[in-house]
Amino acid sequence: MNAIKKIPLILILFIFSLPSFSQTKKEKDNLSLNSGTIDSQFEFVIRRSNKYQDYKVVKNHWLFKLKANTLDSLGAVHKNLADTQLIVKKQGKEISDLKSNLNNTQLDLDKTNSEKNNMALFGMQMSKTSYNVLMWSIIAGLLALLLLFIYKFKNSNAVTKEAKHALAEIEEEFDEHRKIALEREQKVRRQLQDEINKQKGL
Numbered sequence: 001m002n003a004i005k006k007i008p009l010i011l012i013l014f015i016f017s018l019p020s021f022s023q024t025k026k027e028k029d030n031l032s033l034n035s036g037t038i039d040s041q042f043e044f045v046i047r048r049s050n051k052y053q054d055y056k057v058v059k060n061h062w063l064f065k066l067k068a069n070t071l072d073s074l075g076a077v078h079k080n081l082a083d084t085q086l087i088v089k090k091q092g093k094e095i096s097d098l099k100s101n102l103n104n105t106q107l108d109l110d111k112t113n114s115e116k117n118n119m120a121l122f123g124m125q126m127s128k129t130s131y132n133v134l135m136w137s138i139i140a141g142l143l144a145l146l147l148l149f150i151y152k153f154k155n156s157n158a159v160t161k162e163a164k165h166a167l168a169e170i171e172e173e174f175d176e177h178r179k180i181a182l183e184r185e186q187k188v189r190r191q192l193q194d195e196i197n198k199q200k201g202l
Contacts (some may be wrong), residue, residue, distance in 0.1 A: 031043055031044035031047065031048075032044060033045070033062060033065045033066060033069065038069065038070055038073050041066055041069055042066065045058055045062050045063075045066055048062075049062075
């Protein structure tokens with residue numbers, strides 16, 4: 001009874017294994033020493049070789065062909081590796097040159113930004129803010145000096161005018177005094193002369 005139950009299961013397994021058998025046979029038929037990868041060529045030699053007890057009997061010309069193909073493949077791999085190393089070396093040099101150019105460009109950019117943001121005054125580099133503060137401070141100082149000069153000038157001018165006016169008044173008083181003194185002197189002389197004349201008349 002158990003054997004009858006297992007028959008459908010065996011049939012199903014057999015049906016599903018048929019494609020894998022046919023695929024394996026197809027793959028075996030597609031294997032060749034003249035084409036395909038080294039792995040497939042080894043597979044060809046292993047599958048097509050005859051068995052003798054635990055040994056595999058391989059045809060000599062297959063081994064030589066496999067050796068030649070393997071050496072060709074290794075040569076191609078070595079050539080590709082050498083070409084790749086040359087490309088990597090060339091690209092490394094290009095990357096190094098690009099980095100150097102980038103560093104130089106960055107330095108130029110930093111220098112340009114520094115020159116743009118700074119001003120040279122008396123041979124010293126100053127930031128634009130410091131330069132503006134200094135310039136406005138100088139302008140404010142000069143303006144304050146100008147206002148002070150104008151104030152002093154007006155004050156001095158007023159003092160000078162007052163001094164001139166006082167001098168003119170003093171000169172006027174002096175002239176008046178001199179005039180009075182001259183008249184007094186003349187009067188005294190006349191009186192003296194009159195006395196002299198009286199004394200002579202006696």
